[in-house]
Amino acid sequence: MKTCEIISVGTELLLGDILNTDAQFLAKELAALGLCVLHQSTVGDNHDRLLELLGQAAKRSDIIILSGGLGPTPDDITKEVACEFFEKELVLHGESLERMSAYFTAKGLVMPETNKKQAMLPEDCVVFNNNNGTAPGLAMEKDGKHILLLPGPPRELKPMFYESAVPYLKRFSDKVIISHNIRTFGIGESAMSETVADLLECPNPTVAPYAKDGEALLRVTAMADNEAEAEKLCVPMIEEIRARLSDYIYGIDCNSIEEAVVPMLIENKLKLATAESCTGGLIGKRITNVSGASKVFDCGIISYSNEIKHRILGVSKEALDKYGAVSAEVAKQMAKGALKISGADIAVSVTGIAGPSSDGTSKPVGLSYIALADKYNVWVKELNTSRKDRDYNRFVNSSNALNMVRLYINKML
C-alpha cells in the first residue's frame, strides 16, 4: 500500500485565519482511493521550512500532495521550492498561458503581468488544468517519489482533484478502504466501548469508538482489494454490533438523529408538533434541516415565558406556580398543549435551564425535562447534563427530544 502525505502551505493557515478544510477533503478522498495517509503538515510560505519538510516527507512517503502557494504573488513559492527539491527547471507552458489569458478575457479583464508566473511549469510534469481559477496544478516524479501540487482555494482544489489528481493517482491504489458509522444515542462512549471491547481489537475491519455532542458512535472500517470485498468484511461486524447495541442504535451512515427520525415519522404516517422553551426553536430547526420534513411537521410553538406557556399552550398557572417552569409537570402540559393546538399525532416538549447562569431558582443549570405526548399518554424524561455550556445543553436537549420520538415509534418508551 502506497503511503501518502498532505502538506498544506500558507501563512494564513499557520495564523489560524482560515480553517484547513483542504486537508480534510484530501485525507478523505485519498483514503477512499486506498492510499494510506500517515502525516499531514502545515507550513507557511517559507522557503527553508518548506524545503526541509519536503525532505522529511520524501523519506517517509511515496506520494506528497501539496496544496496552496500557487498564486501569482511573490510570496507564493510552493512550485519553486518543489522544483528546487526535485531539481527540475521551470519553463513556460504555452497552453496554460493561453487558458489563463482566456479566463481573464471571459471576465472582461486583461490578465495582469504578474499572473504569467503561474504558467511557468516544471519540465516534463503532468499539467492539471484549472477550470475554476488561474493556477494550473501539476504532478511530477523523481526516483519513484511523486509530488502533486494543487491550488489552495477549495473551489479550485476540489474539482481539480476529481478531474486530474484522481486519474493520476488511480494507478497507485491497490486497496480500497470503506467505513460505516454506527450511530447510537443514550449510551456513553465508555459504556459502549466496554460492550464491544473485544471487537475493538479486530484488525480488519477495525472498529473505533468516537464521542461527540452527547452521542457515541462506532466506526467500522474495512480494507480490501475492491469495494465489494470491503463491504463484505463490514457486514458481519455491523450485524454483531447491532445485536449488542440494538436499542441504542438510531442509524448507520446517517449524519444526525433528525435524519433518522424524519423518515421514521414519514413511514409511520405520524405528524409531530413541538413546544420548545430553552431550546428556542432548535428542535424545529433540526427537523426542518431534513428536506421533506413538511410531510410530518407543520407546527412548533416556541414558548420562552410562563405567560406564553399558559396562554398559547394551556399550561396551568397552578403547575407553573407549584412546580416552576422547569418541571416534569410543565413539560407534560407543554407537550399536551402542542398536541392540541397543532392537531398532530404526537408532540414533544423541552423545558430546562440551558445556562450559563441559573434561572433564579435553586434548580441546577443543565437540568431539563423532555416530554412526549400522544392522544392517550404522556411520557417525561428528566435530564441533568451538569454542564453550564448553553450550546451543549440546548443541543443535547433537542437530541433527547428527537430520540424520544424514535423510542416512541419503536415502542420503547
Next chain:
Amino acid sequence: MKTCEIISVGTELLLGDILNTDAQFLAKELAALGLCVLHQSTVGDNHDRLLELLGQAAKRSDIIILSGGLGPTPDDITKEVACEFFEKELVLHGESLERMSAYFTAKGLVMPETNKKQAMLPEDCVVFNNNNGTAPGLAMEKDGKHILLLPGPPRELKPMFYESAVPYLKRFSDKVIISHNIRTFGIGESAMSETVADLLECPNPTVAPYAKDGEALLRVTAMADNEAEAEKLCVPMIEEIRARLSDYIYGIDCNSIEEAVVPMLIENKLKLATAESCTGGLIGKRITNVSGASKVFDCGIISYSNEIKHRILGVSKEALDKYGAVSAEVAKQMAKGALKISGADIAVSVTGIAGPSSDGTSKPVGLSYIALADKYNVWVKELNTSRKDRDYNRFVNSSNALNMVRLYINKML
C-alpha cells in the same frame, strides 16, 4: 520570540472523518499570545510515528501543543508517548480521579473502570482541570522544552485552553497581536473591499476582508509590544472603516448578528416575536443562542403548512390561494399574526423556498419573503439567493430577518 508548534493526534483526522478545527483555534490563540507557530502536524494514534514527530518538534520548537488522544480507550496514547519521550513516570493523580468520579456521579452514572486511566498523570506536571469532560490536560517541561497536552473535543479543549493553557503560556509571549472583527450585513465582499481598498495595503494594523454565510467582515490586526500599544494602533483604523461602512456594520467583535440584535432589543425595551416557515425555528434558535434573550423574546410560531399559517397566525385563505405561501402578502400577514398572538412590540416572519427542490410552483428555489411588523406598519423584503443550498438559504433568511430588526431599531427600514 518563542516558537511553538501544534500536533493534532487522531486517526479520524488522518482519514478526514473530522475537520481539524482545534488546529485553527490553537493557531489563532497562540498568535494572539505573540507566540510564533511555524509548524502544524497531524498524526494518527500511532506510537512510533507520534514519538518520531515529537523528536522533530522538540528540535525545532520551544513549545509543543498536542491535542487529542487523552480518552479512556486503549488507542488513546498521546499522554503515554509524551511521557516516554520526556522520560516521565505516570502516577495516579488523586484530585483528578475525584473530579472525574464526581463528574459521573452528577450525571447519575458510575465511572467505568476504563476511565481511571485518564487520572494517571506524569509526575511533577502542571495539571489542567477539565470542567467539561473527564480527561485532564497538562503541561510538563524538560531541558527548556515545554509540552502541553489538551483533550481533542473542542468543547473541552477551548475552555481548558483559556482557563489553564493561557496562564501557563503567558510567560513566553513578548509581542502581542490583537485583532478586531468588523462585521457587516447587506454588502458583498467585493463592494466592501473596494470601499476600503487603500486600507487593505496598510502594514500595521493590517486590514483583511473575509466573506462567510452571506456576510462580509473586515479583520483589523495590530502587532505591538503590549496590548495597550496594539489597541492604540487599531483605534483610528476602526474609526476610518466605521465612517466608510457605517450603515452596514452591525457589530465589532461580536460573533453573529443575533449577538448584536438581542442587546439592541433589550436597550430599546422591545419585545420580539417570530413566525417562521422555511427557517423552521432557526430564527428563534439564533435569538435564544444569546443568554438573556428571555428579556425580549418569549413567543415564536413555526408554521410549516398553510393550515397552521391560517389557523394559528390568521393568514387569510384568500392570500394563500391568490399569492401562494411564498409571497410578500403572506409574509406580511404572518408577521402581523405573530404580533397579535404574542403581544410583542415587533414581529418578524420568513416564508420561502429553501430547496434543494422546488415547492411545486413556478417560483424559484432560493426565493423568500421576510417581513417585520409593528403596531402601525409592516415592511417586507424579497430575497432571491439563486442557490439550491438548503442550509445556506435558511441561514441567510434568518440573518436577513435579524438584520431587519436592526434596521427597524436604527430607523433605517
